[in-house]
Amino acid sequence: DARVTQTPRHKVTEMGQEVTMRCQPILGHNTVFWYRQTMMQGLELLAYFRNRAPLDDSGMPKDRFSAEMPDATLATLKIQPSEPRDSAVYFCASGLVTRRDATNEQFFGPGTRLTVL
Amino acid sequence: KQEVTQIPAALSVPEGENLVLNCSFTDSAIYNLQWFRQDPGKGLTSLLLIQSSQREQTSGRLNASLDKSSGRSTLYIAASQPGDSATYLCAVPAYGGATNKLIFGTGTLLAVQP
Numbered sequence: 001d002a003r004v005t006q007t008p009r010h011k012v013t014e015m016g017q018e019v020t021m022r023c024q025p026i027l028g029h030n031t032v033f034w035y036r037q038t039m040m041q042g043l044e045l046l047a048y049f050r051n052r053a054p055l056d057d058s059g060m061p062k063d064r065f066s067a068e069m070p071d072a073t074l075a076t077l078k079i080q081p082s083e084p085r086d087s088a089v090y091f092c093a094s095g096l097v098t099r100r101d102a103t104n105e106q107f108f109g110p111g112t113r114l115t116v117l
Numbered sequence: 118k119q120e121v122t123q124i125p126a127a128l129s130v131p132e133g134e135n136l137v138l139n140c141s142f143t144d145s146a147i148y149n150l151q152w153f154r155q156d157p158g159k160g161l162t163s164l165l166l167i168q169s170s171q172r173e174q175t176s177g178r179l180n181a182s183l184d185k186s187s188g189r190s191t192l193y194i195a196a197s198q199p200g201d202s203a204t205y206l207c208a209v210p211a212y213g214g215a216t217n218k219l220i221f222g223t224g225t226l227l228a229v230q231p
Binding site for chain 1: 151153158159160161162163166206218219221223224
């Protein structure tokens with residue numbers, strides 16, 4: 001049963017602390033996305049990777065957020081330092097993109113619910 | 118800039134009723150449209166993906182249609198059940214540049230009353 005996994009599922013931290021969220025995409029998928037969901041903004045794309053290379057991180061605050069793919073089975077999203085306004089649910093999604101400039105089906109992980117006090 | 122709107126924002130129906138959820142998008146140059154379901158506190162589950170060359174897709178009691186020229190998609194749920202209660206989101210790819218990002222609608226919160 002292939003699925004995207006994310007850890008941790010819940011994280012409560014204090015302002016100023018570093019937060020690292022991890023994602024394991026579905027084996028064989030070549031594209032990984034990081035989204036953030038809040039009540040006010042809905043779902044927003046933060047960054048995405050194709051074949052481990054970052055393609056777009058324009059949705060991510062560069063001063064405190066960083067996203068990497070150390071290998072094909074792991075994607076990380078790091079916030080340093082964290083702030084209360086970062087409180088949200090962070091979703092990872094993966095997909096197999098087979099045609100340039102075409103978004104094929106995306107499969108979402110269960111999310112990491114982050115609370116920054 | 119692509120914008121996606123969903124109407125209604127919330128819907129409550131009695132069990133057994135057929136219902137339609139609406140999705141509108143401003144830029145008709147899309148490659149596909151995807152419908153998702155999100156249960157409270159959970160991630161998104163892909164329901165249906167319609168390619169731009171298709172008019173509709175069906176999966177069980179769900180039927181999604183796509184009219185690119187008018188910038189609309191509908192999700193039809195037949196014989197609704199309490200287990201269908203969730204938030205339904207539609208999404209389309211952003212066009213131009215890095216086009217693998219999805220632009221999501223605001224969602225429709227569906228409650229099916231037993």
